[in-house]
Amino acid sequence: MIIRGRELTADFEDSADAVVVGTGAGGGMALRELSRAGLKVIALEEGGYHVPTDFTQREEKMIPMLFQDRGARTTADFAIRVLMGRGVGGSTIHNTNLCKRTPGEILDQWARRFAVVGCSERDLAPVFEEVERDLSVSEIPEPQQNANNQVLARGVKALGFRGGPLRHNRVGCRESGFCELGCAYDAKQNVTKVLLPAAMAANEQTVVMSDVRATRIIHRQGAVAGVAGTAMNAAGKPIANITLKAKIVVLAASAVGSAALALASDLPDPYGRLGRGLRLHPGAAVAGFFDQRIDGVYGIPQSYECTELLDFAEQSDRRAWITTAFAHPIGAAASLPGFGAAHMALLRRYAHMAVLTAMVHDETEGHVTLEDGDPKLHYGIGEGDRDQLIGGLRACARILFAAGAREVVLASIPALRLTKPAEVDRITADVVGPHKIPLLSVHPMGTLCLGEDPKTSVVKSTGEHHAIRGLFVLDGSLFPTSIGVPPQISIYAFSRHLAKHAVERARG
């Protein structure tokens, strides 16, 4: 059952075996697993509940509807725009469906450095297989890769770089290219299409409440007791108090939202780990202009990758992942450099533009704090990560030239315009860095990290809090380091893998 919090006319109280806070990849999977186990589960979601017919492919309507802070969330110093989902389904509603497993090298590091147990590549392999089967994950064949991705593939092959097609969770895709604004055709095999119906079918008591902001985890004497929250109307104004009693609480409100709720709940934190370890995968974009039309806005986005500069060894000096990053008109207009007549003249070449992005598998550690009840993201990109970004952007420029670009443009201030490959070394620290070029993050992770040592982690390897019995974290907050790949399928898999411990705890 879906309850729209915005339609409540009185305070709401209930009891359940488990309350899940957040309905993205982690929360959606937890909801299904707990429901399948026969538990009564109530899931809370801060955003609204939307159906495919709501997704109008209009940026000015979808961005405020589907993203936190109406798309305006940034780090505290405004240097990095952080796009995060809001609404039933979380980021699975508007991501590009990328599915790359957590690299084995990363899982090995977690075992070695953070004493994470039971989460090796071998432990997780069957979990990934099951999740990928459930979500119909498959490789995007070459004919379905859009023209922007074909540019990337052509450039990668011309340079002899390492690259290949990506795997997505989509079925019945119409190749419209509007994945990031919600799929109007319901082709995403995501939380709302796959997991929510499965949860509801498994247990008729399962409830999802949209438009409810969890404000506090209730806990007493070292055990969780429930969740308090507030239902909000369409304008975001509080209209009703929500009180839910439960034996189990699952935090799955993202690396930012889960950390913020934990911080607001006075959880024991003897080693100051709450909110620490934020990773963002910061990235930036490079545009290439071609003689022929590209029309990169249409077709399946992000269907090819370049991994020439990416490996997962500890302290690697190859930590840049490259893929495509075409933007819809408003995003492109906001991202291309400058303003006024020159800016408009550049936009006239929109249909002839291909865009690549370099995303850093970051070592920088940020943290989340609370200010007036709202999360604040503190993250100052380190020099090592900045250098990785520079290397990645240079590679993007080389790839674009190798694919036939006449001009390559970086949205630095002032704009950097390159006309031949020999000029890519002009991409230096003078033009790349916070406030010098637009930086974007779509993969926040960390903040409530996994591990057996309470001095370096918040939750055990089971996902349960070190000190609060029955409080579980089952989202990207768990990751003790950057994972270097898009985190969607890893979040699904970790939630699937660890939910059994929550079930056991609920059964007492």
Place this chain on the structure above:
Amino acid sequence: MDRRTESAGARLGNAIPRRKWLGSVLIGGTLAALGGAVALLRTAGYDAPPSGATPLQVLSSVQYTVVRAVARRMVAADRAEGVPSPDAVGVAEFVDGYLVAMRPPLRRDVFRLLAYIEQLAPLASGYRQRFTELAPDAQDEVLLALEASRFEQLRAGFQAMKSLVMMGYYRDARTFSILGYGGPFVLDRAGTTP
């Protein structure tokens, strides 16, 4: 053109710690109050909001006028034909509506930025007049200075303003031809374009 030998921003920056000065612009603090006081003294002479249009929801008439002036420069046309004006598209009205559901702290930041653009940014570029009184070339100069400011948060403020204006302008189907963009692609369930 009346110019000062030392920018107001630099003098203010020397007088108090830099972080505090930056904070005053976008986050709050002592000079935010000063900025507000300046604004109180300099609010005469603004156009009235458009008559007959939807009443403003969160912007004051002063703020509305500043947004409109900024938009006119940010999406200034590169050629005369086929380019609707930001006024015709209703960019300032869109920004007003967009801010309604914004969290109050973020909305407050936008208001402070508008006050800065109108009152202090021209001084920092050597102009005595407020932004909305400047000639277009001078307004461009002020915006360029903001875009490339040595203060990181002012550059971020410029980018935020640019994002709002671009959203307000390029949302309109009349602008799609500028980009060679075919528009949304929503198909009905049978697979045809409605």
